[in-house]
Amino acid sequence: MHTISNKELPEVVFGIHAVQELLKSDQALQKVNKVYLQKNLHSGSLTRINQRAQALHLVVQAVPKNKLDDLSDHGNHQGVVVTVSPFAYVELDTLLEQLHANQQEPFFLILDNLNDPRNFGSILRTADAVGVNGVIIPKRRASGVTGLVAKTATGAIEHLPIVRVTNLVQTIQQLKAAGIWIFGTDMTGTDYRHWNAQGPIALVIGNEGKGLSTLVKQQVDQMLTIPMIGHVQSLNASVAAGILLYQAFTSRKVN
Structure with missing residues (x-):
């Protein structure tokens, strides 16, 4: 999982590979709060992410690129950002x-x-x-x-x-x-x-x-x-x- 520690931002995962791995994990339902996809940006990877999120009955929202830029603190989000629960460290x-x-x-x-x-x-x-x-x-x-x-x-x-x-x-x-x-x-x-x-x-x-x-x-x-x-x-x-x-x-x- 991929989180941002800035307290003014929600915990997030962004980037195609990181999000794909997150949505494949057994804890996806427990971790994921919301999936944000960039409006008017189309690719096979983003389509598959959307399909997987819908299959898990997650909340998916299409938003402008600047929204994703803000959520990811201007990281290379590749058109997808997921807000998640804080990272769970192991004892x-x-x-x-x-x-x-x-x-x-x-x-x-x-x-x-x-x-x-x-x-x-x-x-x-x-x-x-x-x-x-x-x-x-x-x-x-x-x-x-x-x-x-x-x-x-x-x-x-x-x-x-x-x-x-x-x-x-x-x-x-x-x-x-x-x-x-x-x-x-x-x-x-x-x-x-x-x-x-x-x-x-x-x-x-x-x-x-x-x-x-x-x-x-x-x-x-x-x-x-x-x-x-x-x-x-x-x-x-x-x-x-x-x-x-x-x-x-x-x-x-x-x-």
């Missing part, structure tokens, strides 16, 4: 219980004060692709699930549990007590290509500019590094996360 204890009941080994992603909603959305999309079964973010000093996040994630948040916690350090300690091995990223560490990511694990990705916070770094069991030979010795957070997540995917699936 960590509930997620751990579900994984245990399903005999699944935790494969978590922890985002340490990630601020850029585009990076957040891109990372969520990759996390869903590689089978991450939970993303953990802090409540403060970090991007939450916003409209831009959901737009960038292109529907991944409809399938990926997201946990929002008050204290990231205490949460990591809880995960370690549950037998989950914590991996972090740093300029000095084990070459990620030698990373054995089997078993219950959590990967921590740090802030775009500062990396891992000091207190979080102290909780990490093993640091990973991505070797670079170019002049720029850092990678975009979403790119680094993508490289590491696919290494984890390879390790967990091949071995």
Whole structure:
């Protein structure tokens, strides 16, 4: 789902892919308040969205483009905006219980004060692709699930549990007590290509500019590094996360 945190605006989902995923979800009836479609804009995708909304007996209204611009805070809405109930974060204890009941080994992603909603959305999309079964973010000093996040994630948040916690350090300690091995990223560490990511694990990705916070770094069991030979010795957070997540995917699936 794709929400905007500005308190003057309703919670919204916008963009064709994000709305399609929302309307396919089992919770669509509980989440959706109203579907807005742009007047005099016709496409196969918008027609299918309208048909799906009508089949679910949702309220659908055709409105001028400027109405959608206002609702989406001038985002790239592609002619469709849906107002929804606020995003439902998952409790960590509930997620751990579900994984245990399903005999699944935790494969978590922890985002340490990630601020850029585009990076957040891109990372969520990759996390869903590689089978991450939970993303953990802090409540403060970090991007939450916003409209831009959901737009960038292109529907991944409809399938990926997201946990929002008050204290990231205490949460990591809880995960370690549950037998989950914590991996972090740093300029000095084990070459990620030698990373054995089997078993219950959590990967921590740090802030775009500062990396891992000091207190979080102290909780990490093993640091990973991505070797670079170019002049720029850092990678975009979403790119680094993508490289590491696919290494984890390879390790967990091949071995």
